[in-house]
Amino acid sequence: MSYSTKFRSLRRLVTASALLGALMGVLVSPQALAQAANTKPIRIGVPTSVQLQVGRDTLTAIKMAVDDINKKGGVLGRKFEFVAADETENPETGISAIKKLTADEKVDLLIGGYTSGVTLAQLPHISAAKTIYLGVGAASPSITAKVKQDYDNYKYIFRVGPINAAHQARSLVDYISNFVIGELGYKNIAIVGENAKWVQDLVPVLAKGAKDVGADVKLTELFDTQTSDFSPLLAKVKSSGAQYMIVVLSHASSDVFAKQWHDAQVPVPYGGIDVKSMDGDFYSRIGGKSISEVAANFAVRAPLTKKTVPFFDEFKKNSANYPVYTAFFAYDSVYIYADAVKRAGSFDTDKVIKELEKTKHEGVGGEITFDDMHDVQTGKGKMNLIFAQWQDKGERAVIYPKELRTGNFILPPWMKK
């Protein structure tokens, strides 16, 4: 056999291995190279549902805060930059997003979150990476419960928002007792929610609380999150004798729910927690059919604090719409972290955590402080659930709490006497 043919196969093997190695390298090295050059900026990792409004608004809000702080010189001489990773609504993708951000992008802190199930799945991996995590979207109490159960491993976790589901249930009970029963005089209520874990945790608390304040809960039903035809459900609500329908919706098709409720002219007004209804364009995108729905919001464009209205207006300039709730908390998170670092005088994780715990920050929706589970607190002057109603021409009026009221409650058009 000649020299050239003898080594032909060897050369081919070497070429093939080299190509394969190059493929691996292409996937991994750009990040490695980038890291070598980026030791100075503070990197924020944003795990969020990039494809949804909550994700987009989280990123817009962080950008606003980062630009503002950087303009003023950054923090302790370092400027911020941020990088997003899509966690979708799937725990597996969520975990790999955390790994990408912490192990590959080597971020200094994490701000983000939306689906409780994904966040819960990410917690052990965040803890293993010893990176501070400021949650802005997931409401499950189990997330912060871990901080108390296992402080050493989970002290990195903070929830800047939203108010956890248990608090939300209490706020909803207050709404029922003071407004639905107190002002509207409706004692018979129906409770309707999507069959998701956070709702399953919330509804028993809600039902019991409602009964304790004198409501007669005529019907409680959880429907499959993927339901697209609510007519049987709505008919059941109507025949149950309920005068008001309390809803608890997040991932379900609120748009369709509102449309079907409106088209069938169900003689039962509704309100409650409806995450999709927090979107600024909810009313207009369903042809105005959510009129008279009361939805809980964490902030609306009203002077809740000095920062509220300027934030809303500035946000609208940067994006085509008004912000959803993750945006308020994401915006506040950046400042809270920056302030904690300034007070600690260093970027050392443990020192920053100690300062974060002492946070007292005037945020977009209220004053932000943390309890011993690193969970945002509610109360007078702090973050609260605000109930706003969709009214004519897509205007939203705050109708509860009474101190913040900006308009009068209206009934659905077909129920006007």
Add this chain to the structure above:
Amino acid sequence: MKAFRGLDSISVAGGLGALAFLGFLPTLFPGKYLIGVLTVAAIYGIWSVSWDFMSGLTGRENFGHSLFIGVGAYTAGFLNVQFGWGPWWSLPASMVVAAFFGLILGFPTLRLRGPYFALAMLSAAVIMQRLMLIFWEFTGGEEGIQDITPLIKDPLHYYWFVLALLGAITWFLAWMARSRWGLILRAIRGDEATCLAAGLPITTYKIASLIISAAFAGLGGALYAHYQLQVSPQLFAVVTSITIITMVYVGGMGTIFGPVGGALLLTLMTEGLRNFGEWRLMVYSLLLIFILFFLPNGIVAPTWNKIRNLFSQERP
């Protein structure tokens, strides 16, 4: 050597070489991120290989493989969290439970032909997923089970452990495929009536191969649970089954080792496409169409055959 019957030394060398390469990869490019991706790729490899053994050989495509995966994973979760058993028990337990499901599902469905079997298994997987959600008090609903303890704390060592299992399972199933067993399964794919006429107990073989396939899928599920440290109903999703079938397609159906390459390639591609953000799934789907049209025998197996032929030509 009987263990390597039917496998020439080039294939053996190739297989061991690939394993060694994969094992050394994290040392060349250190970082938890790559180890994580490779671990997931290896687990997908186990799932793909187990699928190929049954469906690739018999031609009965199982669209519900995710059921066995989910069942194995949830078994691991329950034993570890609810009953407090040590994580090592999950491995055999998940295999047993998954095999059991293979048995009870195999009996009624394996007599169905063509897409009916695929559809029946798919329905079964969807029902399991729904049941996990409906009985949320026991299963944790869509949040699933959290706080599973890891099997081996060090990610690199765990990766090597999974890789070793992948190698062992692939070798075992490839050996089975080359034995009389594989011959019969392939014959079933060809013409069942003839097999029956020849007096072969094809039902036994079909169900047995489903059980084996299920057992390894369940094992993969348990490995996954102890890596992700949580399980959720997403594991039962149709997407999981379809992803695995795509991996087998890319790798080369019926070859057993091809799907390992397919799993690796596709997992890396999915992560590599992360930067494409919203376009990721689109690229994935277009790629699928491309492969279906132009590379019906997959990429990995034909490529390997070409490489192998190169070597055998050179021998004097």
Add this chain to the structure above:
Amino acid sequence: MEILIYGAVTSAIYALLAVGFTLIFGVARILNLAHGSFYALGAYGTYVLTSMVGLPLWSAALIAIAFVAVFGVVVEKVLIRPLRHSQLGVLMISLAVALVVEQTLFLVFGSEYRNVPSFVDTKINLGGVDVAGQRLLTLAVASVAIGALYMFIQFTRLGSAILAISQDPEAAKYMGIPSDKIFSLVMAISAALAALAGVMAGPFLSVQPSMHLLPIVKAFAIVVVGGLGSIPGSIAAAFLLGYAETCVAYLISSSWTEIVSVLATLLMLVFRPAGIFGKRAAF
């Protein structure tokens, strides 16, 4: 009473979907997983034509349906026909098409729900039950469409050709029936029916990129229960499933409805793969 009416509306939509699905299967042996995409494109097409182009609703709907029919024919000719020798190949490619359509809709329109205006925006009270006008219109339109299809197949020459091919493709070829052209025609009809369902149901059901999933699952379930390839079977099964789901939603709870169709599929496959009216058990 409510169950009667709501069940009828649900069944009508399901029937439109199932009949198209079983038609293309009976004639061309194609299990088209992209069938749900036709449904989605019908709804989105109407949305685009009304809100972005500004056409009146009726013309927008008709154009959307026509467009989807053409799309269906193109997909069949270009993507499915070359792979017809492999059952799995057809399944996979139609699935891939469905995914590509979903992703395209997602990239173009975003993940939020879109609003398709109703044809009829009133509420009608039928026997003490409040029903949205749009739903009753859907019921009416679906009945007319299916009735028309049935008459077409039974009473026209083209219809007989379709029947011939579905019963015996070889013999039909010998008789000079151009099977390829008939496949295209049947695909067009199948896609048009699905698009019609999308157009009619879009106003009151959800319009978002992944809306193709549930219809295809339901269509599959119905067609299996009714018997693959049998139109009367599909219609009967559609009503069976529609009413079963409505009953479950009323009497038990809405969280169990989605499982009904899948369970029905599984049970039917296990106990009677031919379905209620099917002629073939397997193939």
